[in-house]
Amino acid sequence: MKEYIDSGILEVFVMGVATDEEVKELMYMKAKYPEVNEALKQLEIDMEKIAADMALAPPPGTWDKIEDEIDGLIRRETYTQPVKFRTDHGHNGYEKTAPPEQFISIESESNHMRLHKSWRWVFAGVFVLGKIFLGFAIYFYLENRQTQQQLQELKTEIRELKKK
């Protein structure tokens, strides 16, 4: 067990970079062996300690902005992709700040388009109707060809009868 704890897997897990298999294994080990559970708790305390060491109080009003954004997202019923924020490098950055995103790109770069799921029934209907029309077209084409042949035969018979 000590070997498992010493392997560094717990550290990888708390950093969020463990693979799915490693996470599953760790969850199993944590449930089965109290020493793994204890080691993990200690690590989490370490993480809290590092974070507390560098904590910075957000400026007043930050929560209101976040709440407004979340309300906006809920209203739109969709979550947008994370915005790529960046710094204006070359300085600590307290004075120089990147302007917030003012515009939303409406020109899509993807070649794919998204449709509502209900469209699949429309496409299925069109496909079935297409097949039915194709069947009718083939039927009437063959029928017409047969009629033309019979007509031709009748004409030949009439000509022969006239000759007699």
Added chain:
Amino acid sequence: MNPQLQTSAPLARSNSEALRSLYNSYAAKLLGYIFEVVQNKTVAEQYLAAVFNEVPNEIEELSKAGVNVLCRLQIIARRKLANFFETLDTETERKAGQNMPWVNNRYIAQMTPLQQQVFLGAYYQCKTTSHIAKELNKTEEEVRKTLKECFTIIRNGRNDERVH
């Protein structure tokens, strides 16, 4: 301190209250963490908002028993910050982003250069251990052991503080 004990009850009450409670408990720690990476107050606040915008999607995961909320929030932050490193334009910026000389943490200051590289890569830059191993020309096992050493340094530092 057990974070899930603080947050489980509010999460059950309502999402809005739970979010507020999470914000009150973790915003400062997260902002400090993000600021260490981006070195820009405005950008750090934007990332903080982006993290909390993501929280409604993760609320179930965060409210599970045994989940460390801060670690989970930091994982969300790391996912968002992965974009930040993509926005670094010049080679100089990228190199600075790799080494993060601005990180001013007393625990990190006690680490060897190799330990710092491993810790910074995993903790701030969301790199997998295999990625770091490749970069440093080490085995993944060595990187994991080094990461474990980093946490031992942090824990020893914490214990020393307790003694004094």
